[in-house]
Amino acid sequence: MPRALSPSQVEEFRERLCAAAERLFAEHGPEAVTMRQLALELGVSPMTPYRYFKDKDDILAAVRASGFSRFADAMEAAFRSETDPVAVSEAVGRAYVRFALEQSDAYRLMFDLSQPNEADYPELVAASGRAREMMVAQARGLIDSGQAKGDPEVIAHILWANLHGGLVLQLAGKLSPRVDPSALRRASFQTLLKGLARDD
Amino acid sequence: MPRALSPSQVEEFRERLCAAAERLFAEHGPEAVTMRQLALELGVSPMTPYRYFKDKDDILAAVRASGFSRFADAMEAAFRSETDPVAVSEAVGRAYVRFALEQSDAYRLMFDLSQPNEADYPELVAASGRAREMMVAQARGLIDSGQAKGDPEVIAHILWANLHGGLVLQLAGKLSPRVDPSALRRASFQTLLKGLARDD
DNA sequence: CCTCGTTATTTACGACGTAAACTTATAATG
DNA sequence: CATTATAAGTTTACGTCGTAAATAACGAGG
Numbered sequence: 001m002p003r004a005l006s007p008s009q010v011e012e013f014r015e016r017l018c019a020a021a022e023r024l025f026a027e028h029g030p031e032a033v034t035m036r037q038l039a040l041e042l043g044v045s046p047m048t049p050y051r052y053f054k055d056k057d058d059i060l061a062a063v064r065a066s067g068f069s070r071f072a073d074a075m076e077a078a079f080r081s082e083t084d085p086v087a088v089s090e091a092v093g094r095a096y097v098r099f100a101l102e103q104s105d106a107y108r109l110m111f112d113l114s115q116p117n118e119a120d121y122p123e124l125v126a127a128s129g130r131a132r133e134m135m136v137a138q139a140r141g142l143i144d145s146g147q148a149k150g151d152p153e154v155i156a157h158i159l160w161a162n163l164h165g166g167l168v169l170q171l172a173g174k175l176s177p178r179v180d181p182s183a184l185r186r187a188s189f190q191t192l193l194k195g196l197a198r199d200d
Numbered sequence: 201m202p203r204a205l206s207p208s209q210v211e212e213f214r215e216r217l218c219a220a221a222e223r224l225f226a227e228h229g230p231e232a233v234t235m236r237q238l239a240l241e242l243g244v245s246p247m248t249p250y251r252y253f254k255d256k257d258d259i260l261a262a263v264r265a266s267g268f269s270r271f272a273d274a275m276e277a278a279f280r281s282e283t284d285p286v287a288v289s290e291a292v293g294r295a296y297v298r299f300a301l302e303q304s305d306a307y308r309l310m311f312d313l314s315q316p317n318e319a320d321y322p323e324l325v326a327a328s329g330r331a332r333e334m335m336v337a338q339a340r341g342l343i344d345s346g347q348a349k350g351d352p353e354v355i356a357h358i359l360w361a362n363l364h365g366g367l368v369l370q371l372a373g374k375l376s377p378r379v380d381p382s383a384l385r386r387a388s389f390q391t392l393l394k395g396l397a398r399d400d
Numbered sequence: 401c402c403t404c405g406t407t408a409t410t411t412a413c414g415a416c417g418t419a420a421a422c423t424t425a426t427a428a429t430g
Numbered sequence: 431c432a433t434t435a436t437a438a439g440t441t442t443a444c445g446t447c448g449t450a451a452a453t454a455a456c457g458a459g460g
Binding site: 030108111112113114115117118119128132150153154157158160161162163164165166168169171172173174175176178179183184187188190191192193194195196198 | 230308311312313314315317318319328332350353354357358360361362363364365366368369371372373374375376378379383384387388390391392393394395396398
């Protein structure tokens with residue numbers, strides 16, 4: 001038998017391919033991420049990646065997972081940079097927005113509406129779960145400090161839906177030209193905080 | 201010369217093609233909407249649509265416009281079905297959610313993150329503007345009745361971002377399994393109403 | 401009826417994802 | 431050490447896509 005690939009070699013190739021895909025996404029947009037371009041980037045034949053990934057969807061799932069991982073990292077760093085719960089929420093929110101706008105190709109891919117069921121890709125489930133956990137942690141801060149009443153998971157999702165909704169409307173070009181995206185985000189956050197503070 | 205196409209014949213073909221595309225979207229998903237399938241559906245050759253549309257993007261823009269038109273119709277009907285401003289907002293919201301979930305392929309297409317700039321497609325601008333106007337009108341009701349304070353356009357976008365955000369997270373399969381989508385929407389709306397009512 | 405301009409079809413090209421056949425190189429066996 | 435089985439990687443090929451270019455069909459004006 002030939003040099004059987006060690007698990008670490010497999011992992012290394014998968015990571016190199018992922019990095020190449022991210023580079024192509026960021027520099028030439030989604031339509032540049034083709035099996036042939038990826039292969040060229042790695043100096044390998046177009047069929048080689050199929051030894052390491054089931055198919056292109058499998059590759060995209062890995063790229064999504066890697067995106068969610070960087071996303072979670074950014075939010076965790078923001079989380080740790082503040083102590084006051086409202087300031088923590090604001091910092092996490094800023095990190096969120098920053099990621100979505102600066103790495104918008106990654107963000108688009110991560111939240112694509114036509115992606116296969118993420119349950120089929122365990123590392124994607126883990127990575128996106130980690131990002132979600134950050135938002136729940138931040139919501140818990142608001143609750144523990146009395147800034148909000150209710151279930152932390154629900155509150156996290158309310159804030160998340162708002163932020164994500166505004167961002168994707170912006171990215172899709174659907175916001176009214178009369179509405180400034182970042183003013184909208186500020187108004188949304190203020191409004192939600194007011195609503196969450198009430199205990200009736 | 202042969203029967204030169206009258207504007208009405210052109211319009212008729214465009215509408216037939218649009219209807220065929222919507223049928224394909226709804227019945228067989230986005231990947232079924234190909235030039236060849238469309239042509240088959242219309243009993244015409246694959247190149248014929250190019251006499252009526254610039255390219256496939258132009259066709260998709262027309263399908264989006266038609267989707268926004270039905271969407272606006274649904275919200276307008278809901279708007280007229282109630283008189284109390286909060287009930288109006290709830291009815292419009294229900295119509296919105298109903299459309300997004302029952303015609304989710306259309307909804308996905310309409311809010312796709314990788315669509316070309318809608319400014320290049322005037323009928324799309326008009327149709328999506330009509331839908332947006334409905335949300336502003338509904339926000340005005342909340343303001344006029346004292347349920348909310350602020351700029352109607354901003355308030356409309358706050359509510360819109362929330363609803364849209366929750367829906368696309370649901371459609372992308374990103375909501376926590378522990379969170380019920382419709383409970384989330386109720387909690388979001390209640391929270392926003394509370395926040396909007398405060399005048400400080 | 402012929403001709404010319406418009407509409408529609410046919411044919412063809414390059415790119416895509418990937419299945420299948422084939423080549424290459426190494427590690428275990430005799 | 432030579433042989434051979436087999437995993438890794440490449441080549442080739444297929445069917446599909448959007449659409450450009452060449453071609454055909456056809457109906458109104460001379």
